[in-house]
Every structure is written in C-alpha cells, then in structure tokens.
Amino acid sequence: xxxxxxxxxxxxxxxxxxxxxxxxxxxxxxxxxxxxxxxxxxxxxxxxxxxxxxxxxxxxxxxxxxxxxxxxxxxxxxxxxxxxxxxxxxxxxxxxxxxxxxxxxxxxxxxxxxxxxxxxxxxxxxxxxxxxxxxxxxxxxxxxxxxxxxxxxxxxxxxxxxxxxxxxxxxxxxxxxxxxxxxxxxxxxxxxxxxxxxxxxxxxxxxxxxxxxxxxxxxxxxxxxxxxxxxxxxxxxxxxxxxxxxxxxxxxxxxxxxxxxxxxxxxxxxxxxxxxxxxxxxxxxxxxxxxxxxxxxxxxxxxxxxxxxxxxxxxxxxxxxxxxxxxxxxxxxxxxxxxxxxxxxxxxxxxxxxxxxxxxxxxxxxxxxxxxxxxxxxxxxxxxxxxxxxxxxxxxxxxxxx
Amino acid sequence: xxxxxxxxxxxxxxxxxxxxxxxxxxxxxxxxxxxxxxxxxxxxxxxxxxxxxxxxxxxxxxxxxxxxxxxxxxxxxxxxxxxxxxxxxxxxxxxxxxxxxxxxxxxxxxxxxxxxxxxxxxxxxxxxxxxxxxxxxxxxxxxxxxxxxxxxxxxxxxxxxxxxxxxxxxxxxxxxxxxxxxxxxxxxxxxxxxxxxxxxxxxxxxxxxxxxxxxxxxxxxxxxxxxxxxxxxxxxxxxxxxxxxxxxxxxxxxxxxxxxxxxxxxxxxxxxxxxxxxxxxx
Ligand SMILES: Cc1ncc(C[n+]2csc(CCOP(=O)(O)OP(=O)(O)O)c2C)c(N)n1
Ligand code: SF4
Ligand SMILES: [Mg+2]
Numbered sequence: 001x002x003x004x005x006x007x008x009x010x011x012x013x014x015x016x017x018x019x020x021x022x023x024x025x026x027x028x029x030x031x032x033x034x035x036x037x038x039x040x041x042x043x044x045x046x047x048x049x050x051x052x053x054x055x056x057x058x059x060x061x062x063x064x065x066x067x068x069x070x071x072x073x074x075x076x077x078x079x080x081x082x083x084x085x086x087x088x089x090x091x092x093x094x095x096x097x098x099x100x101x102x103x104x105x106x107x108x109x110x111x112x113x114x115x116x117x118x119x120x121x122x123x124x125x126x127x128x129x130x131x132x133x134x135x136x137x138x139x140x141x142x143x144x145x146x147x148x149x150x151x152x153x154x155x156x157x158x159x160x161x162x163x164x165x166x167x168x169x170x171x172x173x174x175x176x177x178x179x180x181x182x183x184x185x186x187x188x189x190x191x192x193x194x195x196x197x198x199x200x201x202x203x204x205x206x207x208x209x210x211x212x213x214x215x216x217x218x219x220x221x222x223x224x225x226x227x228x229x230x231x232x233x234x235x236x237x238x239x240x241x242x243x244x245x246x247x248x249x250x251x252x253x254x255x256x257x258x259x260x261x262x263x264x265x266x267x268x269x270x271x272x273x274x275x276x277x278x279x280x281x282x283x284x285x286x287x288x289x290x291x292x293x294x295x296x297x298x299x300x301x302x303x304x305x306x307x308x309x310x311x312x313x314x315x316x317x318x319x320x321x322x323x324x325x326x327x328x329x330x331x332x333x334x335x336x337x338x339x340x341x342x343x344x345x346x347x348x349x350x351x352x353x354x355x356x357x358x359x360x361x362x363x364x365x366x367x368x369x370x371x372x373x374x375x376x377x378x379x380x381x382x383x384x385x386x387x388x389x390x391x392x393x394x395x396x397x398x399x400x401x402x
Numbered sequence: 403x404x405x406x407x408x409x410x411x412x413x414x415x416x417x418x419x420x421x422x423x424x425x426x427x428x429x430x431x432x433x434x435x436x437x438x439x440x441x442x443x444x445x446x447x448x449x450x451x452x453x454x455x456x457x458x459x460x461x462x463x464x465x466x467x468x469x470x471x472x473x474x475x476x477x478x479x480x481x482x483x484x485x486x487x488x489x490x491x492x493x494x495x496x497x498x499x500x501x502x503x504x505x506x507x508x509x510x511x512x513x514x515x516x517x518x519x520x521x522x523x524x525x526x527x528x529x530x531x532x533x534x535x536x537x538x539x540x541x542x543x544x545x546x547x548x549x550x551x552x553x554x555x556x557x558x559x560x561x562x563x564x565x566x567x568x569x570x571x572x573x574x575x576x577x578x579x580x581x582x583x584x585x586x587x588x589x590x591x592x593x594x595x596x597x598x599x600x601x602x603x604x605x606x607x608x609x610x611x612x613x614x615x616x617x618x619x620x621x622x623x624x625x626x627x628x629x630x631x632x633x634x635x636x637x638x639x640x641x642x643x644x645x646x647x648x649x650x651x652x653x654x655x656x657x658x659x660x661x662x663x664x665x666x667x668x669x670x671x672x673x674x675x676x677x678x679x680x681x682x683x684x
Contacts, residue, residue: 035512036540036556037481045541045555052558062544062556064511065482090480094512119480122462 008193014186016144016179019151020086020112021046022186025056026194027158029110030081030201033061033072037091038124039176040114044086066091070098070109077107078216080206082158084109088176089116092130096137102169103138103232105217108161108201109169112154115277115331116176117367125368126176128277131306132332132341138232140170140239141307143276145262148186150174152256153304155189158198159246165238167204175278175331177368189254197253240308260310262302265291266321269299271383274314274346275329276303279364279371283329286376297322298380303342311349318349318357324387326359327379333363339394358386364398375399416443419453421473428467432618432625434585434611435532439468441588441609442501442530445596457498459488461513463505463539464613465532482513485520488527496669499599502529506547507537510566514546521575521604525668528598528605533568534613542616553620572606573660579605580660585612586632587656594658602667610636610654 014022021043024032032051034044051060059076063069066087073083087095092113102109113131117123131141140160144150150172157170174180189197205214220228240260247258264284266272275283280302290296301317303310318326330340337344339361350356362379364371375398386392411417420443429435446456456474460466462481469476475498479487484502492500509517509531520527536554537543544554544561547568551560572580579601583591591609598605612618612628623631635653637645642655676684 036537036543038540041540041543045543048556049558064514064546066512094481122478 008190010188012186012188013183014147014188015042015181015183016147016150016174017043017114017181018046019147019186020154020174021050022188023151023154023194024084025050026189026191027082027084027155027198028056028195029058029084031059031061031073031076031083032085033063033069033076033083034085035063035066035069035087035091037066037088037116039116039126039180040086040088040091040112043112043114043180066094067098070095070102073109073111074098074102074105074107077102077109078105078206079208080201080203082162082201083107084111086112086114088114089118089124089130092134093118096134099134099137099139099169101217104228106167106232106235107169108158108167110154110157110161111169111171112150113171113173114176114180115173123367124176126178126278127331127366127368128173128175129332129366131171131173132334134171135307135341138168138236139307140166140168140236140243140305142170142172142243142304143306144172144174144179144304145278145280145302147174147179147182147184150179151186151188152250152258155194155197156243156246156250156258159249160239160243162201163242163246164202164204166235166242168232168235168239173277178278193253197250236308240305240310243305243308258304259313260303260305261313261317262304263317264300264302265297266299266301266317269297269321270324271296271298271380271387272318272321272323272326273298273300273329273376273380274303274326274342275300276306276342277331279329279331279376282371282373283376286373286380289373290377290380296380296384298383309345311345311352314346315349315353315355319353319355323357325383326357327383328359328361329379330361330363331365333366339363343394360386360392360396361394362396362398369399371398415447416440419443419446419473421471424471427471429464430615432612432614432628433464434534434609434613435465435468437585437588438465438530438532438591438609438611439471439503441583441592442503442595443472444592445599446499448592448596449599451499451599455497455499457488457491457495457500458503459484459491459500460503461505461508463508463537465503465505465534465538465611466508468503482508482511483516484508485513485516485527485529489516489520489523489525492525492527493669493672496526496673500527501599502527504529504531505538506531506533506535506568507545510546510568518571518575521572521577521606523668524576524578524603524665526602526604528595528607530595531568531606531608532611533608534611534617536613536617538613538616542613542620552617554617555620568608569606569659576604576665577606577660578603578662578665581606581658582608582610582654582656584610584632584636584656586629587636590656597658601661603662603665
C-alpha cells in the first residue's frame with residue numbers, strides 16, 4: 001500500500017460478492033446484464049441496489065438467462081460500450097456458446113465467475129470445474145485468492161481487456177462461498193482513483209459509429225476463419241505482457257503487487273505446491289506450520305493468471321528453488337486426462353525447458369468438499385515420499401470418503 | 403408416538419407417494435408448493451396410478467425440488483430444461499405418466515422455448531407450473547410473471563415490465579388442456595391436476611401459489627393475506643364468464659380454461675409414423 005494512500009483507503013468487512021459489486025460500482029460500466037445463480041446472486045443484488053439508488057450510470061438488464069446475459073453484453077460491447085456481468089457454475093456453462101462469440105469478436109467484456117460445481121449431481125458449492133470447462137473459449141482467465149484480490153483483479157481486468165493489444169474478454173474467478181460469502185478485511189480504493197485507473201473505454205469499430213458502418217461476427221468460411229483464430233492467439237500472447245504491465249501500474253498506483261503468479265517461500269523449498277484460488281491461503285499457513293514444527297521446507301506457487309498460462313514464471317520459480325517434487329492441486333477434473341487440468345499445464349512448463357521434476361496431482365474440494373490444514377499436510381507427506389523415490393499415483397484425492 | 407404407516411395411509415392416502423426419509427421439505431412455512439404437491443399426489447391416488455407408473459421431472463427452483471420427495475421415478479435436471487428432458491423420457495417410455503413440476507422462472511424465463519414447443523407438439527406431459535410471481539429459490543428476483551408494480555430484489559421500486567399470461571400463452575402455442583388453480587383451493591386443484599393427467603396431450607395446470615417468505619415479505623403480505631388474496635381475487639370460470647367486461651379487471655378465472663380433444667398426441671403420431679415407415683416392424 002502506498003503510504004500517502006493509506007488515509008484515503010477505506011477498510012471494510014466485505015465478502016467477495018460485496019467487494020466485486022463495489023469494484024463494479026467504481027468502474028461504473030455502461031451496461032450490466034445478469035441472471036441470478038447461487039453463489040453469484042448476492043453480487044448482482046448489491047449492484048442492482050447501486051443502480052436503483054442512482055450510484056452508477058449503468059443500464060442494468062435483469063435478463064431471462066445467462067445465455068441472454070452474455071448475449072446482451074456482446075451486443076452492448078459491440079455497440080461500443082463497457083459491459084460487465086457475473087455468473088457461476090451452470091450459468092457459465094449455459095453461456096458457453098456466447099463466450100466464444102465475445103472472444104472471437106474481440107470484445108473487452110469483464111465478468112466475475114463465482115466458481116461453482118457443475119451438475120450432475122446438483123451442487124451449489126465451490127469448485128473450479130466451471131472455468132476449467134470454459135478454458136478454451138478464448139477468454140483471459142484470472143483467479144483470486146480472497147475478496148480483496150477479486151476487487152483488485154476486476155479493476156485491473158478492465159484495463160487488460162480494453163488494451164488495444166489484447167481486446168479480449170476477461171473472467172475473474174473466486175471460489176464460491178469460501179470467498180464469495182465469507183467476510184474479510186478489504187481495503188477499498190478511493191472512487192476517483194479507480195475511475196482514473198480504469199480510464200475511458202476507447203471503442204474500436206463500434207456499431208454505433210454510423211458514419212463508419214461495420215459488421216461484427218459475420219460468416220468466415222474455409223478461406224478466412226483460421227486467420228481470425230490465429231489473431232486470437234496473437235492477442236493472448238500479448239495479454240501476457242499486458243497483464244504484467246497493468247499489474248505493475250496497479251502496484252505503482254496503489255502499492256499492491258500483482259504478478260502472473262505469486263510465490264510463497266519457494267526460494268529454498270524442497271517441495272513445491274501449485275494452487276489456484278482460495279486454497280492458496282490455507283496452503284501458505286501449512287507451509288509456515290511445517291517449516292516451524294518439522295523443518296520441512298515447502299513452498300507455494302499460486303497461479304493468478306491461468307490464461308494465458310505463465311509457463312516461464314512457473315518454471316523460473318521452480319528452477320530457482322530446491323525442488324525435489326511438485327504437487328499440483330486441482331479443484332476440477334479432466335476425466336481421462338493424466339491428472340487435473342492445472343497438472344497438465346505444469347507438466348508442459350517442464351517440457352518447454354527440457355526439465356523433469358517428479359510431480360503428482362491432488363484433486364480437492366469438488367462440490368465444496370472441505371480442504372483443511374490436515375489434507376494439505378497429507379499431500380506434502382506424499383510429495384516427500386515421491387521425492388524419496390516411492391511410487392505415488394498421478395491422481396490423489398484429498399478428503400475423499402473411500 | 404409411533405403410528406404405523408398403514409394407519410396413516412388409510413387416512414392420508416397420498417403418503418404412499420412420499421419419500422418420508424427426505425422430510426422435512428426445504429419449503430418455507432406457508433409456502434404453497436407443498437399444497438400443489440399434495441394435490442398432485444391426491445390426483446394420482448384418485449386415478450389409481452401407482453408410484454412406479456409415474457415419472458416426475460423437474461428443473462431447478464423451489465418448485466423443482468418436488469421430485470426429491472416423490473417416491474416414483476424422478477429426474478431432477480437443469481434450470482429451464484425439465485420439459486426437454488421429459489420429452490425424451492416420454493418418447494422412450496410413453497406408458498409412464500409423465501409429470502413435470504416447474505416454476506414461473508424455470509418454464510417461462512430461462513426455459514421459455516421448451517414450454518411453447520411442448521405445447522406445440524401436444525406431447526402427453528402434465529406440467530404443474532407453480533406461479534409464485536418470483537424466483538423463489540435464488541432469493542426473490544423479478545420473474546416474467548411478477549405483477550406490474552410488485553417488489554422484487556431486482557425491482558426495488560416496483561416491477562415496470564409487463565408480465566405473461568401463462569394460460570393464454572399455452573393455449574396460443576397449442577396446449578390442449580389448460581387449467582388454473584390456486585394453493586388455497588386445494589381440492590379443486592387436485593381435480594384439475596387429475597383431469598390434466600387423464601387428458602391425452604399437453605396439459606398445463608398453472609398453480610397460483612404464495613411464496614410467503616420472499617414475495618410476501620417484499621410486498622408486505624402475511625401468509626394469511628396471501629392465501630386470502632387468492633380467495634378474494636380469483637373466481638370460477640363460470641362466475642368469470644358471467645362477469646361484465648368492466649368488472650373483470652384485477653380478477654383471475656380459476657378452473658378449466660381450455661380443453662381440445664381434436665388434436666393428436668405427439669408420441670402417438672411419432673410411433674405411428676415409425677410403424678408406417680418400418681412396414682410395421684417397429
Ligand atoms: C443455468 C442456471 N441459471 C441460474 C440458476 C439459478 N436459479 C436456480 S432456481 C432459479 C429461479 C427459480 O425460479 P422459479 O422457476 O420461479 O422457481 P421457484 O423457486 O420460484 O419455485 C434460478 C435463477 C441455475 N440453477 N441454473
Ligand atoms: S422461497 Fe418462496 S417459493 Fe421457495 S420455499 Fe420459500 S416460500 Fe416457497
Ligand atoms: Mg417462481
């Protein structure tokens with residue numbers, strides 16, 4: 001935190017949903033379209049209150065489904081306005097068709113995803129299957145560890161999305177209930193500072209520019225479709241730089257550091273944990289505990305940017321450590337894959353550097369299943385055995401009743 | 403006090419359709435969904451339909467929790483899609499009495515298109531649609547049936563959107579049995595549902611049902627007031643028809659609104675075509 005800002009910052013007890021709604025109030029988007037779904041409902045209700053009480057200038061559309069919510073955002077963004085929404089689990093699944101339209105049309109829409117399990121069986125609790133399922137739809141993906149990060153990430157996401165080098169939609173995930181509904185300390189930035197930071201949207205090829213008519217989302221057959229997709233890869237590659245730059249600008253403005261990954265005590269670590277989302281907080285506690293109680297040197301890499309995946313950052317951190325084994329924590333499945341979706345990314349990082357470290361995967365927290373200190377300790381114990389040469393399967397479940 | 407189940411079933415025959423181990427239900431005190439569920443079970447009892455002759459399908463919502471408490475074949479699906487799932491089920495097993503329990507949001511907002519297509523096809527499904535004027539389960543957002551001026555969490559200064567007339571929409575889309583009952587008029591409701599089940603074709607029974615905890619609280623109506631509202635503001639179709647045009651405003655007709663036996667039922671049409679094309683082999 002920049003010292004001169006400290007007086008201007010408001011310390012509030014906020015849930016992740018409140019923090020995300022507050023960020024949206026300060027961003028003051030032109031259009032917000034949303035459909036309620038647990039655990040996102042509350043977020044949109046807070047925002048609806050802001051609209052009703054005249055605290056934002058946003059047009060707020062309570063649409064009849066998530067498919068319509070994303071469609072309305074696409075329409076609004078194509079027209080040249082700043083559009084935002086939020087959803088969760090099955091809502092994101094139902095948006096799927098339109099997600100690719102948003103990214104294919106290169107529209108800088110920003111959305112909170114309150115990470116929730118997918119059906120069946122029906123479950124309203126937190127896991128990251130929703131965003132992992134939407135992985136290849138061309139969105140930039142960030143994950144938050146707590147309410148304040150969700151707030152900060154949303155503010156940064158506007159600049160990341162709207163940068164002319166990217167022009168890609170961004171989704172920012174926070175674990176359902178554990179972040180969305182738990183009250184924590186959040187340091188709110190002054191309204192004006194956020195307004196200045198996000199700046200004005202510079203529309204590109206807006207539909208409302210009637211002097212320069214354009215068409216969006218038109219047919220592109222075998223002769224041109226592939227070139228569009230090639231450009232999306234380019235934009236995603238650029239996004240790696242842009243996210244970094246926006247993180248630096250954010251740190252410069254507000255003194256809160258944001259990088260693609262966060263490392264926690266990895267420098268001298270023998271065992272590296274890789275985690276996204278709220279469980280990173282528990283893992284940090286376990287890292288400290290084991291160092292203190294048993295002199296076990298574990299360290300944590302928290303993935304903030306999942307798309308574009310920060311291969312170099314992850315590998316730099318691993319190579320700079322004492323790594324003897326890596327444990328990857330996945331709060332989602334990719335059935336039939338070697339292990340979870342995050343596991344596959346970390347495996348790829350090693351290939352890219354022609355390196356090999358023993359690795360194993362831990363599937364945890366599906367459908368909101370608790371993951372506490374003991375479970376992470378149990379995982380580290382397995383990592384130690386793996387480092388010592390024992391055979392450990394690639395898929396290990398934490399806190400499973402078996 | 404342990405009363406044997408046979409004794410209870412003697413007095414309350416609908417108990418045989420319940421999964422008692424799943425009680426108590428999730429429904430709030432005074433909620434009308436329980437009444438509609440009871441009326442449905444009574445209808446099945448009156449028609450002599452056994453548990454294992456029924457498939458009950460639902461989407462998501464308070465009203466859609468019903469199959470969880472029903473001791474028959476039940477399928478709890480995704481928000482808005484119950485009728486689509488039920489269409490598949492009915493085509494594969496036409497002999498099952500297929501009942502869909504749904505809400506105003508489920509059937510008319512996110513799942514609106516399945517509603518009109520089920521009616522258009524005239525498939526033999528009985529849709530019990532709990533119209534509580536709100537998204538109950540997610541805490542009270544405006545729905546396509548929320549009356550103008552009513553309060554919801556997303557309309558803190560009153561709803562400004564026009565609302566659907568469910569029955570008219572079903573009739574226009576081709577439903578062949580359309581009725582409206584309320585959670586207050588329980589016996590009548592049971593009869594309407596029974597006739598809907600008996601009818602071969604798409605049957606819609608709209609149930610005006612109080613969402614006591616959310617809609618009631620938002621609109622400052624007590625449980626009693628909500629039930630008495632149904633009593634005071636609805637009237638039988640016969641009485642409605644006698645009412646001069648200018649006195650109809652604000653009143654809602656109750657009972658059988660539309661019954662058409664002239665249109666063929668969808669699964670029959672479908673299987674007849676299959677028979678014809680396969681030379682009677684299938
Ligand atoms: C795809 C999807 N979007 C949103 C939801 C969240 N959701 C669950 S129930 C519901 C509304 C239910 O309203 P209604 O159908 O009227 O049923 P009620 O609870 O009032 O009986 C919503 C929006 C969901 N489960 N799935
Ligand atoms: S929220 Fe409303 S509809 Fe849902 S159970 Fe409670 S009273 Fe019934
Ligand atoms: Mg409802």
